[in-house]
Amino acid sequence: MNEKDMGADLENVLITKEEIDAKLAETAAKIDAEYADKDLLIVGVLKGAVMVMADLARTLSTPVTMDWMAVSSYGAGTQSSGVVRILKDLDTDIQDRHVLIVEDIIDSGLTLSWLLSNLGSRRPASLRVFTLLRKPEAAKVPIDVDWVGFDIPNEFVVGYGLDYAEKYRNLPFVGTLAPHVYGG
Numbered sequence: 626m627n628e629k630d631m632g633a634d635l636e637n638v639l640i641t642k643e644e645i646d647a648k649l650a651e652t653a654a655k656i657d658a659e660y661a662d663k664d665l666l667i668v669g670v671l672k673g674a675v676m677v678m679a680d681l682a683r684t685l686s687t688p689v690t691m692d693w694m695a696v697s698s699y700g701a702g703t704q705s706s707g708v709v710r711i712l713k714d715l716d717t718d719i720q721d722r723h724v725l726i727v728e729d730i731i732d733s734g735l736t737l738s739w740l741l742s743n744l745g746s747r748r749p750a751s752l753r754v755f756t757l758l759r760k761p762e763a764a765k766v767p768i769d770v771d772w773v774g775f776d777i778p779n780e781f782v783v784g785y786g787l788d789y790a791e792k793y794r795n796l797p798f799v800g801t802l803a804p805h806v807y808g809g
């Protein structure tokens with residue numbers, strides 16, 4: 626599917642595939658340098674981070690192991706509440722491991738804040754975060770993120786793993802939805 630085919634549903638292409646690829650190459654070089662002498666476990670948060678995990682992992686030169694978590698955030702509508710339930714836990718014991726959480730997007734920050742304290746309590750050797758996208762205007766809790774791909778406006782975005790009602794995850798770029806898609 627290309628940008629033209631999706632034109633009717635999308636309002637704007639916010640970040641192109643080329644921009645994502647370039648950013649991942651730039652970030653992977655920094656992560657490679659940081660973990661040059663360490664065994665790295667990257668942890669993707671399902672489902673949104675599937676694309677960024679797959680592409681980042683293939684861009685890194687450092688050998689990594691990969692694991693996944695699925696969490697659901699209780700809350701009204703599209704607002705995150707910070708009360709998080711684990712739907713799928715890690716298969717890996719992360720005690721004494723160097724762990725990098727790979728996220729698609731940080732919105733309020735509540736989900737990641739919970740995740741950091743949950744994984745932190747398992748006593749990893751180190752725990753860091755890479756997020757492809759971040760909405761600085763939506764932050765409700767301060768979070769120390771080690772690597773950020775793109776800071777974006779406080780709008781609902783889809784594509785490259787991100788969905789609206791489970792659709793649009795397979796778009797190779799990040800875009801905003803046209804109002805009629807919401808039913809407006």
Ligand code: XMP
Pocket residue numbers: 673698705729730731732733734735736737780781782783787788789
């Ligand atoms: P919080 O607010 O806890 O949100 O940082 C984290 C999770 O909410 C989802 N989310 C989005 N999903 N477009 C999406 O498709 C968005 O603009 C968006 N904002 C937040 C996402 O699952 C994220 O991990």
Ligand code: MG
Pocket residue numbers: 670671672673674728729730
């Ligand atoms: Mg997510």
